Amino acid sequence: MSFLDSAAIASRRQRQVQRVLYVTLGLNVLVFLIKLILGLTTGSLSLIADALHSSTDSASNILGLVAVRFSSPEPDDDHPYGHRKFEAIGALGIAAFLGMASLEILRTAVERFWEPQPHLQIDELTLGVMVGVLGINVF
Known part of the structure; x- marks a missing residue:
């Protein structure tokens, strides 16, 4: 395999990774918003915590996009082995x-253990949306 062939393969791989990261970012932002809204309206710590987790997933996707951008596989004079360490x-x-x-x-969680919150109020719509979000997470 020649250098040009391996560079083309690496470039194609980079585009595929970016595409996956963009799609995942969009889904993570959607899931974050749904979980946050439901968590705040129901007072559910588990939903708010899961929304926080989804926000870190989104931040991770953004960081992944930046890392992929800077980890261009083409070597240059200063980096004869490329930029993969990014x-x-x-x-x-x-x-x-x-x-x-x-x-x-x-x-x-520790804060709520010592200062309990009122009971959760979850209706059928909230439950349905939570099941839909579960479907997105499984995807």
């Missing part, structure tokens, strides 16, 4: 997003 740095950033979300969820 992907590793992006993965580290995604781990940091998830860590921050986990700490926030834990903090809120």
Whole structure:
């Protein structure tokens, strides 16, 4: 395989990864908004926490798009082996997003343990929307 063939394959792979990240970003933003609205209207900590998780997924998608953009596989004079390490740095950033979300969820759960909230009010519409969001998450 020649250098041009491998560069074309790498470029095609990069476009495919970007396409997947854009679609996933759109779905994550949609799911985040639905979960946040339902969580705030019902007072459900689990939905608000899941909305926070979806927001970190969205931030991870954006970070992934940036990392893919900067990890162009073509070597240059300063980087004879390319820029692939940007992907590793992006993965580290995604781990940091998830860590921050986990700490926030834990903090809120402990806070609500000591100061309980009123009972949740979930109607049929809310339940239906939650099942629809579950379908998007499984997708």
